[in-house]
Amino acid sequence: MYLQGELSGMIVGIDLGTTHSLIGTYGEQGPVLFPNALGGFLTPSVVSVDDAGHVIVGQAARDRMVSHPTASVATFKRWMGTPRETRLGPHVFRPEELSALILRTLIADAEAASGEKVTEAVISVPAYFSDAQRKATRAAGELAGIRVERLINEPTAAALAYGLQEKRDGSRFLVFDLGGGTFDVSVLEMFEGVVEVHASAGDNFLGGEDFLDVLEMAVCSERQIDQAKLSPQERGQLRRRLEVAKRQLGNGGATSIEWQHGEQAIGWDIDEERFARLSEPLVHRLRAPLERAMRDANLQPAQLDEIVLVGGASRMPLVARLVSRMFGRLPLRHVNPDEAIALGACVASGLKARDARLDEIILTDVCPYTLGIEVSRRDEAGGRQQGFFAPIIHRNSTVPVSRAESFQPVQDHQTQLELNVYQGENPMVERNIKLGSLSIVLPARRTAIENAVEVRFTYDVNGVLQVEATVQATGARHELVLEQNPGVLDPAEIRARLAALDAIKIHPRDKQENLAVLARAERLYEEYVSARQQLQQWIMQFRSVLDSQDELQIREHRRLFGEAMDLLEKSL
């Protein structure tokens, strides 16, 4: 019975973004996205906790970032794979749990829209996500009560969506994915239904939020404000205004912000040229992954057919300028940058479900980073130096991939060997990320040559790395379980936290709209001092209507309230 329920469930595709998340599936007409309770596709990746300890997710939580900054949290995708904990009201959450709360909300939306139970998901992750970060994403899925077997790299997802939409055969293209918090580049080729990723590169700490940081820093330094002393409220308001300004700059020309700092009102003007100058260091950081991906794919800019921009932050004109300067052509914008990844994840979910209409499509992806072990080597002077990184799986190898190399212990008669597994690109291990280590007992009384050890790395399509070491003389095998790296929850912990999460109340979906309206009103109350009285009155009115529990009246009042706030925001 239970098994049957599992089998008949729906597989969804989820784009779990730094700033926004989306959910959808591969339906009758191809990929479809499910709207959230407010009717939109984009659910802000923000979690907030109200005074009663109930969890609020989405637009309402985003508005609460301004009115209740200490009880709300955003951009936690950047902390995935770390054990960092966030206190929200009475609860303490790890990044996995915060993501799980987002996932739970998305799944509730999907189930409400489709009427089917969601049992499994394909979640998109930045191509450059590390092993720990991928594991944390899977753990978030488990904490949300669904199975996550497959993760799809975000640029690959975008390419899938784009490729299927355009149906262009035999073309090579580059996907430039600048999201809220991460930057990814992938070079792909499509032919005969095969989507082949040639290379991926990226920067996990570069996204729209960083451009906002740059603006924030500029305002504060220019107006002699100590950034560290800003209260969370003030900071939230400033960032919101800057975000709006940043979007306006995209349409060209100049814009200005008005902002209340303590007692004084602060005005600040910015034009596009200035913004470009301020964000120059960030633009240069965008260059490196682009060059790296092109080099790894072994292609010249002229050999690319298209450059596809996805991710909300890629709307900034300076991105288009960078791309046209590097590649000598204008990037393509046929796809909706916010939805492309989610649509691709939907296609991937269809592939996972073995949807008959996708039978022609085969996707091959790459391992985005180099995996190897620590070795010591002799330099020209004959001295033995330690801490070198010996790659076994090179970055941008097509997965699944399994490769083995043979290593010798440093000394004769060595009886133990410590195998340290690293991920990274630097020739020295100290600059790379340690994934784990394996202790190998060697047979006694043998020389180093006799005691060679074969180390095999296997990296599968789901991004799981398996390390196997075989002592060639005895055939003894050692296997490394990479589950226990710091920052990753083990299965027992996941079960315990799942129970704890189940006990936390999430605001019911049908009350979301009321909640969102109230949260927005509270945000406006914080932001616009001059309209406080008016807003307070409206809030009181709305609360009394809510108390009446007359659904029709509530709906009507909610609409009017929303329109009134629209007007207010426009006039101020």
Added chain:
Amino acid sequence: MSSPLEWFGLTGDADERALKRAYAQRLRTTRPDEDPEGFQQLHAMYQRALAQCRSQGGQMPAFPLEQDVPVTLQPITPQEDEPAITQNALIEPLLSQEAIDAIAQEAISLAMKGDADALLAWLRTQPALWSLQAKARTGWRCVERMFQEVPPMPVDCQEALLGFFDLDRVQSRIDAASLARLSRRMQLAWEMQRAHHETLRRRVGIETFTVPKIRSLLGEFTRPFSWPSVLMAGFMPSAAHRRAQFLTRLCQGQFNDLPASFDRRRVQFWLDATQGGVTRARLALGVTRWLTALFVAAIIGLLIAIAPANRNDLGGQPSSLDLTPVSVMLGVALAPGLLWAMWMLYLPLDAWHGHPEHVPVRWPWLNLLMVPLLCAVGTALKLWQPDSLIFLLPLIPAAWLALRRFWRRSATGDRVSPNLFRFGFFLLVPLLRAIVQQDITLPVLLLLALIPWGWDLWRQRAVLRITDRRAA
């Protein structure tokens, strides 16, 4: 063996399109998520077939510099004859080698100024470096010149330069060990410049060394070796030790990388002077110190010898010791000499006895049974002459060696402060004798020697091999 193209059922002159079609066809039955092994084989064959196709079609990959060339010790120069890319006329014209050289030259001279931010800012504004090819070639040119000239350059500039050209990665085909060595040498060359001695001082991190002191030392190391000068400089034991420490930290333990201006013999002298075991430098310094002590003792002896005559004149009691000038001289001079000789003997003994078990040593049986043998001798002496303290002579070294061995071969050995330990140990025996009336010194010392010895053996049981230790 058939060619990769034939493996796909194609003729030798098949084009890329046909190959891709054949590959896609096979992929449908060999999906990467369902048949990982089959897919790996298929993909490897596809790559080879693709290479075959391209070599026939005259189309070359865009970055010939980075193709599967084995790792070498020196960076390989970019090939002079860039392949003509016929496929696409849009490809930008290649920059001339002179232009590349000029950019590389400028980049290195900027890096030698030591301002990484300025260097990066300059590199980023170079329009030529927006071209991927020009950037790759310039990067290689820079590395090549760095290997040839070893320009003085601080680490952050090296990192900025390599980072900008994306050459600080394992796939860059630059040998990592050579690059690490180059980096050390460039950093050292940078710090050897007079203006950056402060940086050097901070890195070396020896507290008593000020910048003027470092400058005088650097001057000293460049002077040719002469016995009087080193013996003078090394008269104080700490001076020799500090010099060796300074040299080691200067080149991070890689003595080959020390500046060519340093006098090798002088450098070697200081390193020898502080190494364990008996070396010429140690002997020379020791003899010098001992002779000086003898000289000082002679003067003191002479002074004291005059004194008793005066005391007798004052009608004091004759002293119990007969203080002749000669006996005083000998006493004062022999004591440090004797101690020094014992220390010289002790150091190799300690190193030999405390060697890790898996490393071969000489006389393995003696090494293993040293402590019980000494204990047995001590016990025998005690039984022979119960009232004499002579039994302490073998027993104290036995206990000491056992404890040292126990500590040296344990995982935490390096973390125990040896001075504190030594002090405590040598205080133990007189304390015991003073506090306790009954003579328990013998059993205590025996326990002190045998327990750590046995414990250590038990701990090392997995690697304990007596027979073939001399094999290597």
